[in-house]
């Protein structure tokens with residue numbers, strides 16, 4: 001998606017309706033700074049605000065994402081481009097999530113080891129020693145929780161048996177034995193248990 005083009009388009013539509021950035025912001029219950037950020041291409045409107053924004057600007061969401069009023073001639077092409085772009089964006093953010101998962105996992109493990117090492121070798125009261133160890137485990141568990149959550153929501157798992165791709169529940173992911181990101185889980189489609197691989201795309 002061309003953020004600059006979308007920004008210019010929002011500004012153009014707003015001016016055509018004789019609205020200031022402030023007036024548009026008030027209608028949407030947001031700050032005029034947010035509007036200015038959209039119009040300069042620094043950010044995109046939240047998906048939650050898009051329907052209302054498009055209503056005010058008297059355009060469709062497809063127009064907004066295309067950065068121009070889409071005519072019937074190029075409607076399908078623009079729609080397809082926008083859909084493809086959305087899928088690409090999701091795959092990219094999923095990829096980032098999975099990298100963050102690894103980073104959080106490593107950080108949590110390092111913190112746990114450092115705190116245990118400190119408790120073991122540095123002179124301190126027993127109270128402090130226990131606090132350090134408990135803190136280490138709490139941080140480690142919190143890290144594992146978030147890492148697993150990222151793995152659950154990013155991309156899909158593919159069933160080896162029937163090829164079904166799906167997003168499992170957090171519990172299913174947390175309880176399943178795993179080798180790397182390949183997990184031994186129940187497929188919701190064929191209901192068989194097998195090793196299910198993590199994939200980024202839906203098909």
Ligand SMILES: [Zn+2]
Pocket residue numbers: 159160161162163164187188189190191192
């Ligand atoms: Zn299956």
